[in-house]
Amino acid sequence: MKGSLTLRVTLAFVLIVAASAAGLGLYLYHAFVGEIVRRDDIALLGKLRQVQQLLGSPGAQTLLRERPQYFRDTMSGQENSLVRIVDADGQVLLDINPPGERYPLPPAVAEGARPAVLAWTSRAGAPGQVVSVTGRLNGQQVRITVARVYADRTAMFVRYRRQIVLACTLAALLAGLLAAFLLVHGLRPLRAIAAHAALVRPGRLDSQLDSENAPRELRPLIDALNAMLVRLHDGYTRLSGFSADLAHEFRTPVNNLLGQTQVALAQRRSPDDYEELLASNVEELERLSRMVDSMLFLARARQEDVVPERQALAVEEEFARMAEFFEGMAEERGVLLDCAGSGTVQADPQLLRRALANLLSNAIRHASPGSTVMLAAAQVAGETELSVTNQGDPVAAHDLPHLFERFYRGDASRSAGTGSTGLGLSIVSAIMAVHGGRAEVRPLPGMTRFVLLFP
Amino acid sequence: MAAMHILIIEDEPKTGDYLLRGLRESGFTASLARNGRDGLHLAGEEEVDLVVLDVMLPRMDGWEVLAALRAHEATARLPVLFLTARDEVQDRVRGLELGADDYLVKPFAFVELVARIRTLLRRAPLREDDALCIGDMEIDVVARKVRRQGKPVLLTAQEFNLLHLLARRQGQVLSRALIASAVWDINFDSDTNVIDAAVRRLRRKLDDPFTLKLIHTRRGMGYVCEAEPQA
Numbered sequence: 277m278k279g280s281l282t283l284r285v286t287l288a289f290v291l292i293v294a295a296s297a298a299g300l301g302l303y304l305y306h307a308f309v310g311e312i313v314r315r316d317d318i319a320l321l322g323k324l325r326q327v328q329q330l331l332g333s334p335g336a337q338t339l340l341r342e343r344p345q346y347f348r349d350t351m352s353g354q355e356n357s358l359v360r361i362v363d364a365d366g367q368v369l370l371d372i373n374p375p376g377e378r379y380p381l382p383p384a385v386a387e388g389a390r391p392a393v394l395a396w397t398s399r400a401g402a403p404g405q406v407v408s409v410t411g412r413l414n415g416q417q418v419r420i421t422v423a424r425v426y427a428d429r430t431a432m433f434v435r436y437r438r439q440i441v442l443a444c445t446l447a448a449l450l451a452g453l454l455a456a457f458l459l460v461h462g463l464r465p466l467r468a469i470a471a472h473a474a475l476v477r478p479g480r481l482d483s484q485l486d487s488e489n490a491p492r493e494l495r496p497l498i499d500a501l502n503a504m505l506v507r508l509h510d511g512y513t514r515l516s517g518f519s520a521d522l523a524h525e526f527r528t529p530v531n532n533l534l535g536q537t538q539v540a541l542a543q544r545r546s547p548d549d550y551e552e553l554l555a556s557n558v559e560e561l562e563r564l565s566r567m568v569d570s571m572l573f574l575a576r577a578r579q580e581d582v583v584p585e586r587q588a589l590a591v592e593e594e595f596a597r598m599a600e601f602f603e604g605m606a607e608e609r610g611v612l613l614d615c616a617g618s619g620t621v622q623a624d625p626q627l628l629r630r631a632l633a634n635l636l637s638n639a640i641r642h643a644s645p646g647s648t649v650m651l652a653a654a655q656v657a658g659e660t661e662l663s664v665t666n667q668g669d670p671v672a673a674h675d676l677p678h679l680f681e682r683f684y685r686g687d688a689s690r691s692a693g694t695g696s697t698g699l700g701l702s703i704v705s706a707i708m709a710v711h712g713g714r715a716e717v718r719p720l721p722g723m724t725r726f727v728l729l730f731p
Numbered sequence: 732m733a734a735m736h737i738l739i740i741e742d743e744p745k746t747g748d749y750l751l752r753g754l755r756e757s758g759f760t761a762s763l764a765r766n767g768r769d770g771l772h773l774a775g776e777e778e779v780d781l782v783v784l785d786v787m788l789p790r791m792d793g794w795e796v797l798a799a800l801r802a803h804e805a806t807a808r809l810p811v812l813f814l815t816a817r818d819e820v821q822d823r824v825r826g827l828e829l830g831a832d833d834y835l836v837k838p839f840a841f842v843e844l845v846a847r848i849r850t851l852l853r854r855a856p857l858r859e860d861d862a863l864c865i866g867d868m869e870i871d872v873v874a875r876k877v878r879r880q881g882k883p884v885l886l887t888a889q890e891f892n893l894l895h896l897l898a899r900r901q902g903q904v905l906s907r908a909l910i911a912s913a914v915w916d917i918n919f920d921s922d923t924n925v926i927d928a929a930v931r932r933l934r935r936k937l938d939d940p941f942t943l944k945l946i947h948t949r950r951g952m953g954y955v956c957e958a959e960p961q962a
Contacts, residue, residue, distance in 0.1 A: 608931065608932075
């Protein structure tokens, strides 16, 4: 009941139709009853006037006394009409009352005035109406009372009520059936969506739902579902690409480990050789371990699992720390480090250092000997820009858009043997993303500049 | 001082074996339990100074072992270092909340484990010596001056910090990660060339002019400062 939209809407529809049909029926019934009652009252008053006129005609007294059945026949006519004429002394001159009914006597009004119609109930339980006026009989004042019992009328009303109830019920049922049919028919596009959605699985994320032929009301839903499918497809492709890349990247170190160990074991060797082998294995394993760490970091950053603990960091201090850290390496490569700029940046200290360290280690590696690697800070359009610039061979133009992609190595020969995981710049990019900022590369004549933009 | 006794609770056979062997060779006595229940039993039986506990254990997992250790009066204050392969924040928080003293995420460098164990076993904070003497080298920690054979060796602030770290932990192999963290507060996997370059620079000033070398590379592990290289 709770779950079915069709059932709920159908029930609501049935209720609405039943209520409106009942309201209409009630109104019509009341109008009909009112009209019947009004007509009956007019008829009753007409009868009263007839009696009055009859009494006013000559010889009425004689007629009344000698031929009361005349009144019965002409005045009453039907059995359910009751007539009573009483003179001023209280003597009953005429009483036509076949079943011997007792009815209340309304106050008699003077001739010419409109008498009040009083309702009563007969002994048989049928409703009755009674009117009473004063009239003249031979100059004498008499009181004329006319009453009537409407046994047929009640039965007719009951029949009429039943018909109305029946009509309401039928209308409601019909409406329910119609509503159910329309809903089942109208919800067909939804079932089509469900059927399509049931077919969606990892390999088939690119199939889109058809929104052309769908009703206009469902198009936003279909478009939203399609957008979701696109995002899922995107994420899925990226993830499978990720694992494929990972497996591929693991091949080289695993191959080295396997190969050099098997070669070493092929014959007896000196302890020094074994030591050499083990140390070389450790290097490969460390490379694998670093790769695993970096991949985990990237995966977590993408899942928004890395929450930066932002604090205001003095740029000068951070630059100085980095310059100190890289001092030895720069010196060995004949590269100078130069820091410029001050101010503060809102960032997670460990993540900022990691990003700067990755950029600096790249910059020093690719800087021409004798040149200077520059660390600089600037405020540009409300953003804090931290940049690392090195002089040296520029990055090839076709490499630029891919630099921040994982495992992208612009020049394979450059990174060979450096123990680089090919993930450094991806990590920089991920770190900036969790800060709500971005990382950019800007080629300059004879220089390469990497920029971290903090919002 | 008698050798410290370390209980290793680890079900993975190779990991257990190399931990046992490595810790024994690092100057500890050690025993190995292959599952949580045996480990808990041994912790109650033996004089244990520290427990190295793997989290993923069959039947009774590391968390249960840790909770049971903490629940017993005799083992309530026993230092516990847990090993986990799942580097999830919740895991680390859970371990530390349950009363573990430290943790390492697999894969870890063996020297890192030894360094952590030494730190945990040090009941009182390490007394900072004002002067250190290794071979013919004297370090005046207060004045930040270094002499070899009585002749001053001029070092930059960084080189001094690096040497001081190695000298304080004389005879212990320090991993590159530990050095980066202690000297530069760099707590992530950074370019290892940076540390190597820094050490090479220090050596050029400290060791190159002399026949007795004090700073030694342990390939695949890190660096150690000692007067007599191990035979």
